[in-house]
Structure formats: C-alpha cells, structure tokens
Amino acid sequence: MSTQKQREPESQEPSDGETTPTPQERRLERKESDRAVREEAADESDLEEETVLLKVFRYDPEVADKQEPRFDEFHVPFEKGMTVLDAVIYARDTYDPSLTFRHSCRQAVCGSDAFFVNGKQRLACKTQISELDQPVRVEPLPHQEVIKDLVVDMDHFYDQMHAVEPYFQSEELPDDELEEQRQSRENREKIKMSSRCIWCAACMSSCNIAAGDNQYLGPAAINKAYKFAMDDREEAELTEHRLRIIEQEHGVWRCQTQFSCTEVCPKDIPLTEHIQELKREAVKKNLKFW
Ligand code: SF4
Numbered sequence: 001m002s003t004q005k006q007r008e009p010e011s012q013e014p015s016d017g018e019t020t021p022t023p024q025e026r027r028l029e030r031k032e033s034d035r036a037v038r039e040e041a042a043d044e045s046d047l048e049e050e051t052v053l054l055k056v057f058r059y060d061p062e063v064a065d066k067q068e069p070r071f072d073e074f075h076v077p078f079e080k081g082m083t084v085l086d087a088v089i090y091a092r093d094t095y096d097p098s099l100t101f102r103h104s105c106r107q108a109v110c111g112s113d114a115f116f117v118n119g120k121q122r123l124a125c126k127t128q129i130s131e132l133d134q135p136v137r138v139e140p141l142p143h144q145e146v147i148k149d150l151v152v153d154m155d156h157f158y159d160q161m162h163a164v165e166p167y168f169q170s171e172e173l174p175d176d177e178l179e180e181q182r183q184s185r186e187n188r189e190k191i192k193m194s195s196r197c198i199w200c201a202a203c204m205s206s207c208n209i210a211a212g213d214n215q216y217l218g219p220a221a222i223n224k225a226y227k228f229a230m231d232d233r234e235e236a237e238l239t240e241h242r243l244r245i246i247e248q249e250h251g252v253w254r255c256q257t258q259f260s261c262t263e264v265c266p267k268d269i270p271l272t273e274h275i276q277e278l279k280r281e282a283v284k285k286n287l288k289f290w
C-alpha cells in the first residue's frame with residue numbers, strides 16, 4: 001500500500017511585496033506538506049482494522065544462534081496514533097522479551113530511539129506507523145557498531161560531540177551571582193535552531209563523509225560548535241578557539257553539502273546551513289588585509 005501522492009509544483013517567482021522563503025523555510029514547508037499528504041492517505045486507509053507487519057533486525061554476539069544477523073517478523077495490532085516505538089514495545093512485551101532497543105521519554109526529547117526505519121534514519125517515538133509502507137523494516141542506525149538488536153555503540157558519536165567543547169565558557173560573569181547572563185533577542189533567534197539537538201546521532205548515521213572518515217567531527221558536533229561560536233556572550237578569543245577546532249582537517253571542510261543530515265534530523269535543524277556558515281566564518285577569520 002503506497003501512501004505517496006504527487007507533490008505540488010514548486011512556487012515560481014514571488015509577486016511584488018512577497019518575501020522569498022529561505023531554503024530552510026522551503027524545506028520545512030516541504031516536510032510539512034509531505035506529512036499532511038501521508039496523514040490524509042492514512043485516514044483514507046482501512047489500516048485501523050489491520051495488523052502491522054514488523055521486520056526487526058536481530059543480532060546478539062553473546063548468544064550462539066543469534067550471532068548471524070537476521071530479521072524477525074512480528075504481527076502487531078494497529079491502533080490509531082501508533083508509533084514505531086509503540087509497535088516494537090508491543091512486539092517485545094508480547095512475543096520476545098529479548099528484543100533489545102533503547103527508549104526513554106517517548107516524546108522526541110531524550111534522543112535514544114533513532115533507528116533505520118524503511119531505509120531512513122528516524123526517531124521511533126516520533127514516527128507514525130500510518131505514515132509508512134508495509135512491512136515496516138526496523139534496523140539499527142547504519143555506520144555504527146551494533147551491540148545487540150537495535151542498540152548501537154554511541155561512544156564515538158559522544159567523543160565527537162565532546163571534541164567541540166559543547167558548553168558555555170564565557171569568562172565575563174555578571175557582578176551578582178544570581179544575575180542572569182542575558183542574551184539579546186536577535187542572538188537568541190540566531191542560535192535557536194542549533195540548540196534543539198537531542199544527541200540522537202541520526203545525522204551522523206546518514207552522513208556519507210562520516211561513514212568514510214572515522215575522524216570527521218560530523219554534523220551534530222559541528223552544529224554544537226555553531227551554537228557556541230555564534231553566541232555573542234562568549235569573548236572573541238573563545239570564538240577563534242572554537243573556529244580553530246572546526247576548521248581542522250576532519251572538520252567543516254570535509255562536508256560536501258549533501259544535505260542528508262538536514263533531511264533526517266528529527267528536530268529540523270538546518271545542519272548543512274550551519275556548517276556552511278561556519279566555513280564562511282573560518283575563512284573570514286583567516287583573511288588578512290594589508
Ligand atoms: S543534529 Fe538532529 S539528527 Fe543530529 S544528533 Fe542532533 S537532533 Fe539528532
């Protein structure tokens with residue numbers, strides 16, 4: 001059952017008085033319209049009376065007959081509003097308690113349940129079953145070492161995040177220790193999207209460059225560096241220090257603007273644009289005028 005419909009053609013030149021949407025606004029509009037089309041298709045379907053067929057990746061190096069990776073099938077009764085996470089929880093609780101995966105908040109906040117669902121990195125608790133073609137294939141994030149079933153080793157991802165020093169470091173503290181260190185409204189607006197990251201690693205898993213270069217900082221870490229490098233409250237020397245980290249050999253210059261990270265980010269962070277902006281800042285920092 002396909003839920004795809006023809007997309008409306010892109011709008012042409014704006015008429016007088018209209019502002020041109022930014023690439024990020026166009027991407028969000030497209031995501032929103034795709035979502036609406038899928039929801040409409042789901043409403044028209046009779047999925048409510050069906051079961052969902054899940055094909056879930058299984059692997060356990062510690063159990064003899066599970067050392068060879070395979071897919072297990074589970075038939076899960078569909079309920080309106082069911083997410084991929086709901087479905088795998090049902091499969092585990094009903095059929096096989098050894099089915100292993102991470103999850104916690106169930107509301108797209110903790111970032112622990114990014115899986116590869118029907119060939120795309122998605123947050124399981126944010127992905128509606130009704131939006132997917134069947135069978136629903138659930139795999140661990142590609143390009144990460146699998147520990148067991150859907151659980152991948154996140155150590156390398158966390159190492160890359162920590163390499164950009166992801167914390168506020170300004171030395172100019174307010175006189176009164178109870179006083180807030182205020183940020184201008186404009187500056188807050190600039191870094192707003194970058195601060196939405198939930199450390200799910202979907203972007204890193206989707207990135208071809210990260211797959212081929214184990215030392216590449218990756219989109220999430222560079223986005224984190226962007227958040228602090230663009231924060232006006234940090235001193236100029238600190239910003240320079242941050243730019244030096246991201247302009248290293250395995251930093252921003254490795255990005256080939258493929259937009260795969262931006263496409264899969266469940267928090268809609270314009271990752272590729274942030275990486276491009278940091279490239280411009282790094283060039284500006286190194287320009288000399290005589
Ligand atoms: S940038 Fe987006 S995809 Fe990458 S770790 Fe953060 S929330 Fe996940």
Ligand code: FES
Nearest residue numbers: 105106110111125
């Ligand atoms: S369970 Fe926390 S983000 Fe999905």
